[in-house]
Amino acid sequence: MSKKNIKIGTRGSKLALWQAEQVQAAISGAFPHLTVEIEIIKTKGDIILDVALSKIGDKGLFTKEIETALINGEIDLAVHSLKDLPTELPEGLIIGGMLPRGEVRDVLISKDGRKLTEMTENDRIATSSLRRKAQLLHFNPNLTIVDIRGNVDTRIQKMKDGHCDALVMAGAGIIRLGYEKLITEFLDPTVILPAVSQGAVAIEIREDDEFIQRVVDAVSDELTWQTTMAERWLLRTLEGGCQVPVACYSEPHGSQLKLTGLVAGLDGKTVIRKTVDCSLDEASEKAIELAQAILDEGGREILDSIRTV
Numbered sequence: 586m587s588k589k590n591i592k593i594g595t596r597g598s599k600l601a602l603w604q605a606e607q608v609q610a611a612i613s614g615a616f617p618h619l620t621v622e623i624e625i626i627k628t629k630g631d632i633i634l635d636v637a638l639s640k641i642g643d644k645g646l647f648t649k650e651i652e653t654a655l656i657n658g659e660i661d662l663a664v665h666s667l668k669d670l671p672t673e674l675p676e677g678l679i680i681g682g683m684l685p686r687g688e689v690r691d692v693l694i695s696k697d698g699r700k701l702t703e704m705t706e707n708d709r710i711a712t713s714s715l716r717r718k719a720q721l722l723h724f725n726p727n728l729t730i731v732d733i734r735g736n737v738d739t740r741i742q743k744m745k746d747g748h749c750d751a752l753v754m755a756g757a758g759i760i761r762l763g764y765e766k767l768i769t770e771f772l773d774p775t776v777i778l779p780a781v782s783q784g785a786v787a788i789e790i791r792e793d794d795e796f797i798q799r800v801v802d803a804v805s806d807e808l809t810w811q812t813t814m815a816e817r818w819l820l821r822t823l824e825g826g827c828q829v830p831v832a833c834y835s836e837p838h839g840s841q842l843k844l845t846g847l848v849a850g851l852d853g854k855t856v857i858r859k860t861v862d863c864s865l866d867e868a869s870e871k872a873i874e875l876a877q878a879i880l881d882e883g884g885r886e887i888l889d890s891i892r893t894v
C-alpha cells in the first residue's frame with residue numbers, strides 16, 4: 586500500500602521537534618511527492634516535571650503515549666532520541682531506521698567557564714542521570730552532585746538562577762538547540778562514557794508497514810544502526826534502563842569498532858569498565874559477550890544491589 590500523506594509523531598520539546606523536523610526534511614527530500622506532517626504528543630515524562638527521573642522508574646516515560654498512537658494508526662512513524670527508547674519495544678513496533686548519529690559525548694556547561702578538573706567540593710554539578718553522577722564521583726569523589734529536571738532551556742535557566750554551578754548534559758541536545766557556544770568542555774569518553782545510543786535519532790514504525798519501511802530505508806544510516814544496535818544489545822544483556830549507571834560507546838575506526846561498556850556503583854567507588862575491538866559485522870555479538878564479562882566481573886553484584894534499593 587502506498588499513501589501520499591505521512592504523519593510523524595513526536596514529543597513537543599524543542600529538541601524533539603528539531604529531531605522530528607530532520608526526519609521530515611530527509612523524507613521530503615527523498616520523496617518530494619509525499620506530504621510529511623508532524624503531530625505533537627504529550628508523554629508522562631513531559632507532564633511529571635517535579636520528580637527526579639531516577640525515582641519515577643518508568644520505562645518508556647518519554648515514549649509510551651507516542652507508541653500507542655503509532656499502534657492505533659494515528660501516526661505512521663514516531664521519532665525519538667534512541668537513548669530514550671527501551672530495548673524492548675511494544676508488540677508490533679520496530680525501529681525502522683536511524684538518522685546519522687550526532688555528537689556522542691556529554692558536555693560540561695559551567696557558570697564561570699571552569700573545566701571539570703577545576704571543580705571543587707564547593708561547586709554543585711547538576712544532573713539527573715545516575716550514569717553521569719557515578720562517573721563524576723569516580724573522577725573526583727569530592728564533587729557535589731545535585732539533581733535537576735526539565736528540558737535544556739529550563740536547566741540553563743536554573744543554573745543562571747543559582748540552582749547549581751555547572752551542568753552535565755548530552756552534547757547532542759545542546760548543539761541541536763544551537764547552544765554550542767555555552768559548552769565549556771566536551772567530556773572525553775574515557776572520563777564520562779556516554780549513554781547507550783546517545784546522539785542517535787530513531788524512527789519507530791509498525792512492523793507490518795512495508796511502505797513506511799521503504800520510506801525510512803531511504804533516509805536511514807547504516808553505520809549508526811550497527812554501532813547503536815550493538816550498544817543496545819549490551820544494555821539489554823545487562824538488563825539496564827536509564828535508571829541504572831550503565832554506559833556504552835561503540836566507536837568506529839574504518840571497518841573496526843572499539844566497544845566500551847561500563848557499570849558503576851551509585852557512589853562511583855566501583856566502576857567496571859571493559860573494552861573490546863571487533864569488526865562491524867560482529868558488533869552485536871561482541872557487545873553481548875562484553876556485557877556478560879562485565880556482569881561476571883562484579884557488574885551483576887552492583888546491579889542487583891541497585892535494583893533492590
Ligand SMILES: NCc1[nH]cc(CCC(=O)O)c1CC(=O)O
Pocket residue numbers: 666667668669753754755756757758782783784785
Ligand atoms: N534524557 C533526556 C535526553 N534524551 C535525549 C537527550 C539529548 C539527545 C541525545 O542524548 O541523544 C536528552 C538530554 C540529555 O541527556 O542531556
